[in-house]
Amino acid sequence: MSSEQASGVVPERTLGIAVLGLGNVGSEVVRLLSEHADDFQARVGARLELKGIAVRNVTPDRGVPIELLTDDPAALVARDDVDIVVEVFGGIEPVRTLILNSLNTGKSVVTANKALLADYTGELAAVADAADLDLYFEAAVAGAIPVVRPLMQSLAGDRVDRVVGIVNGTTNYILSAMGETGADYSEMLADARRLGYAEADPTADVEGYDAAAKAAILASIAFHTRVTASDVYREGISSITADDLASAADLDCTIKLLAICERVTDEDGSQRVSARVYPALVPLEHPLAAVNGAFNAVVVEAEAAGRLMFYGQGAGGGPTASAVLGDLVSAARNKVHGGKGPDESIYAKLPILSMGSTPTRYYVRMEVADRTGVLAAVAQEFANHGVSISTVRQTGSEEAASLVVVTHRASDDALSKTVAALQGREFVHAVTSVIRLEGTSE
Structure with a gap:
């Protein structure tokens, strides 16, 4: 019997934490871990002790x-x-290798890395499952907004049909x-840079790559099917004009910019997954229409639960750190109690629907000659290709007319x-949008 057991004193359990990165998010994670150490200990049942921080x-x-x-994250x-x-x-890279090494040496992992997960969730999850460890990534999709865990756990008994959201604050x-x-677009992009909402190189945001990575993660979870970033159709917002916004307002x-993940059922009952990102007209009565500024929101439509909406800060050091720490507490509790979170679920293995076969509605704006018969000729072209005009x-x-067709x-x-x-x-002088x-x- 140890001296601690003989005296009735139970030694305090600690869990060692390594943080890779000390940018806006990493700094907040480290600060909150330090300032709220006692609270975390009470929630977890063990002391969370920061062992090291890897920086470049x-x-x-x-x-x-x-x-x-340390500048040696591998060590x-x-x-x-x-x-x-x-x-x-x-x-x-080298993050993928670092996470694999962590899992292979018995460490659970919490990550906010959407780009990595969009292509490598399958590989990382397989290693985590084999090692009976956690791989958590709530912060990878929408900052502080809890959407990954509700899809994986709260709605595990329901059938999710659609997930659509604003997942990029820029x-x-x-x-x-x-x-x-x-x-116009260029003026507001410059304003976003000035306010810190846009990077010096905003390509990942404005061309939809960031949102596409998040759509891949959401679709994989919602439809129990592995979806990668290459499966997601993507368009950005750089071609949207002030005239487009004005025309949209005229249509209420x-x-x-929407990330849309959808279960599409064919006439024969077979199902496919559509994952896509593009700018879209949204009616003002839709809940996403009121999400403005740098905020994010995700709407989930499920068979039994109906429509659920998750709204809040989708980026930034504090909000993202909140989601990271939520995952850290869950992973730490599992370490203390000997359990783990749910494994990756890809049992459905639904095929991916091509964008060409994906049905939706369209707004088409064109400049045409202003003369008798043009409107009828335009309508005929739509009819010739099986597209019905609303x-x-x-x-x-x-000399010219602007024609908007929905x-x-x-x-x-x-x-x-x-x-x-x-x-x-x-x-037709030009199809402008x-x-x-x-x-x-409809």
Whole structure:
């Protein structure tokens, strides 16, 4: 019998934590771990002890004791006194290798790395499952907004049919500001940079890559089917104009960059998964239309639960750190009690629906000759390709007219063929915008 047992004193249990990255998110994680150490201990049943922080350059001005810093993340994750690794570096390599090494040496992993998970969740989850360890990633999709865990756990007994959301704050700020001010895209992008919402190179945000990675993660979880970023159709917002926002307002709509993950049932009852990201007209009565600025929101539609909406801060050091720490507490509790979270679920293995076969509605704006018979000829081109028109709106001058057509649901292939045919007609000066319309029942 040990002296502690003989005296009735139970030694305090500790769990060693390694943090990879000390940027905005990593700094908040480290700060909150330190400031709320007693609370975390009470919630977990063990002391969470920070063992080291991996950074690219060790300097004394990082706001943490320099002895905690290391520029050798591989050595840090290999340490025997580390139980859980928190990864907030970002990027693919060497992070993928670091996470695999962590799992292979008995460490559970918490990550916020959407780009990595969009392509490598399957590989990482398989290693975690084999090692009976946790791989948590709530922070990878929408910052502080809890959506991953509700899909994996709260709705595990339901059938999810659709997940649609605004999951990129940069693009939502730009589009919201364009709609409010009437300014053009380049002006509002510059404003987003000035406010810190957009990076110096905003490509990942404004061209939809960030949202596509998140859509891949959401679709994989919602439909029990492995979906990667390459399976997600993607368009960005750089072609959206102030005129598009004004036309949307005339139709009682706004424009949002949406990530859409959908279970599509064919006429024969077979099911496929559609995952796509693009700017879309959203009716003002839809709940996503009111999500403005840098905020995010995700709407989940399930068979029994109906429509659920998750809304809040989708990015930033504090909100993302909140989601990371939530995962850390869960992983730490599992370490203490000898359990683990749910494994990756890909039993359904549904095929991916191509974008060409995906049905939706469309807004098409074109400049046409303002003369008798043009409207009928335009309508005929839509009919020739099986695209039904819902509404037409025309404004004109002496020589040209602006024509806005809103369609009923049609496949992307049919609409693309219609637009190509219109561009070949001499009375069509230009097709200036083609934007999808989401959030309607038609």
